[in-house]
Amino acid sequence: MNIILFDRDLRIFDHQPMAEAAKMGEILPLYIIEPSQWEAPAYSARHFQFVIESLEDLSDQIQGKGGRLFYSINEVEIVLEKLLEAYDSMNVFIHRSSGLLEKLTGWTEENQQRLFIYGAEFDQVSAKAFNKQFQSYRDEPCAEAPAKIFVPKETPSILFTDMKKIHQFRVKGKKIRFGQQGGESRAIETLDSFLEERYANYVENQQKPLPSSFSSSRLSAYIAWGNISVRTIFQRTTEKLQSCENDDEKLQLEAFLSKITARVRTTCNQPEHKQDTEVSKIKNEWNEEWFQRWLEGRTGVPVIDAAMRSLVKTGWMNYSLREMVTSFIANTLMLDGQKPSDALAQLYLDYDPALHDFYVQQITGLRMKKVKIINPIKVGKQIDPDGTFIRRYVTELEKVPVEYVHEPWLYPAFYQLGYPPPIIDVIKANKLAGQRFKSLTKKDESSGKNGGDETGQLSFDI
Ligand SMILES: Cc1cc2nc3c(=O)[nH]c(=O)nc-3n(C[C@H](O)[C@H](O)[C@H](O)COP(=O)(O)OP(=O)(O)OC[C@H]3O[C@@H](n4cnc5c(N)ncnc54)[C@H](O)[C@@H]3O)c2cc1C
Structure with missing residues (x-):
């Protein structure tokens, strides 16, 4: 069975693991809610709310192509063990940036299953090497969503498709009423509105508390939860930049692209979890x-x-x-x-x-x-x-x-x-x-x- 494990990559467009797995035939798109992750001190109900909204959108997109999105509320190793009992062999497809990478590498090695990892690897030390790798990542064509998705008719009972169970899962903290809503469709709308008009005063308003809430891209939550890829943003912005005749507009977009680059550069730094x-x-x-x-x-x-x-x-x-x-x-x-x-x-x-x-x-x-x-x-x-x-x-x-x-x-x-x-x-x-x-x-x-x-x-x- 070809299993696509979603994590902070809750989208269908430019999702290489999904595009590649679908070429092999039947796939099992899966999102696992790990209680241990959601209990960690930095996570809260508002994150989970954003994830639920993203999953609803993702599920609609997958259903539109004939498939279904499956869920499980369990630690990832437990789910994989149950899946292995049901399917003789498994190919697991993930992004390199997945928070599950370490666990999956260990589990697949131990259980002699195949793990396919997609996404660029960036040099953490040399700026020159980073720039070269980043350029080749952002210039590569985006992975198209599969035209048709085929999923198994029967699945082990550890999986389910009913969102109600997910809504019943409790995470500490309060939900948010006036926050951005999660999902790939919202991410694309946000990018569209930024590139159509909101970018005009990007630089000038960057530090100003209220104006920046309109003039900056507001894409951070969508990038953080993977509702949109950095490559998609880069390519769409570059297209816009090429069609710009006004120098000031170009300057705004270039400043925005440098922030996106800063993001990739910063996130490839190894976290130093230290208490000095x-x-x-x-x-x-x-x-x-x-x-x-x-x-x-x-x-x-x-x-x-x-x-x-x-x-x-x-x-x-x-x-x-x-x-x-x-x-x-x-x-x-x-x-x-x-x-x-x-x-x-x-x-x-x-x-x-x-x-x-x-x-x-x-x-x-x-x-x-x-x-x-x-x-x-x-x-x-x-x-x-x-x-x-x-x-x-x-x-x-x-x-x-x-x-x-x-x-x-x-x-x-x-x-x-x-x-x-x-x-x-x-x-x-x-x-x-x-x-x-x-x-x-x-x-x-x-x-x-x-x-x-x-x-x-x-x-x-x-
Ligand atoms: C203490 C602290 C904590 C932060 N924590 C986060 C966080 O958890 N998640 C997060 O996405 N950003 C974080 N930032 C960076 C930055 O404040 C936000 O990315 C930005 O405010 C998001 O708004 P925007 O999407 O409208 O940004 P824009 O200005 O439109 O920038 C576009 C994208 O570029 C990236 N970006 C922007 N500024 C930076 C930067 N200085 N460094 C790296 N990447 C950048 C973000 O992904 C952002 O979405 C933090 C900054 C500070 C000082």
Whole structure:
């Protein structure tokens, strides 16, 4: 039996494992819900909701071609063992990026079954080699979806096709009402709307909290769950670029393509899951009240609160806000980063461990011995000068004059607003954090590498 195991590749177009398996005849398209994965601290009900929406779409597409999508709620090895009892031999088809790769390699070797792995492998060290490999990946034609899909009439009882059972599976956390909806069709609609009109101010709006929610591609969740391939995005954008006559429009699209390239480059970095004991030593004692206030957007620092409330509501934030809320909890409040990192991961619909962990570690001093301490008041004024974003999400500040919106505690009528005073003096706290991180600095301090910049941000090597 030819088994296609879906993971974070929930699509039918440019799905090489499916295209290749279908050439062999009968196939068994399968999505396994592994309880152990969904119990992990970084996953939540909103991710599962996105996956369900993606599966519904995928199932419709497969049915449209005469097939069916099968499911199982079990650990992957248990499912494969049952399948092996039913079918004498198995060919398993997956993408190289599948989170199941390691388990499947072990299981297929041990059970002498064949594993077919598709997708490019990128060099993690040399930029030159990476560029060459990435170019050849993105220029290759996309894999067409099979014209017809044939699936077995009978399958072992460990598999089912009824989505109701999936809806009954419980994952921690709350569902989201105003988030992006999962599925390949939505991914294509999102790319279309970006390339038709939304890209026009991509660069200019990148850091601005509200404008970026329209002007950036908003493809991250679709890429993260594999509703669309990077190759499809690259080829469609390149086509658009070639038809552009206006230099400014070209610039926007080129900037977008460089982000897509950055994604592939970043995700091919090996995750460094490490807890730097030196950094742990300079942290404050865990403060649950601070953590909860940060998570619920009640720190009294308006741009942080607006960012966290917008994330809870929409499941998305732009890059600058992600940096800011991460630096605030881990560097300004100096709380240990793992629990906040998991809490953020649970809220981002586009949560991708390789990207999320990489950036969190980079900001909090756990990667390459660098740290980024951000002044949210100063950066807030730069990216949301008139406080439109703050007023949208922190309604307590709706009517506060613009000169006070980033520092409402200076407003004479502050105590009538019903908004909390700041949890901490940000400037003093950042200064202290800087001193503590610098105490970890070895010889680099005198080399002039360490220091602040005009954004009020301290970035230095530790
Ligand atoms: C602390 C932190 C955590 C992050 N966690 C995630 C995550 O879990 N998942 C995720 O997809 N992105 C993550 N990012 C990167 C970035 O913020 C998002 O990719 C971006 O905001 C998504 O919006 P968009 O699709 O509209 O982006 P666009 O600007 O339209 O970019 C297009 C695509 O390029 C990729 N991309 C954009 N910026 C970057 C970048 N700086 N590095 C690598 N790839 C990039 C994304 O896949 C994105 O969908 C994180 C950033 C930080 C600072």
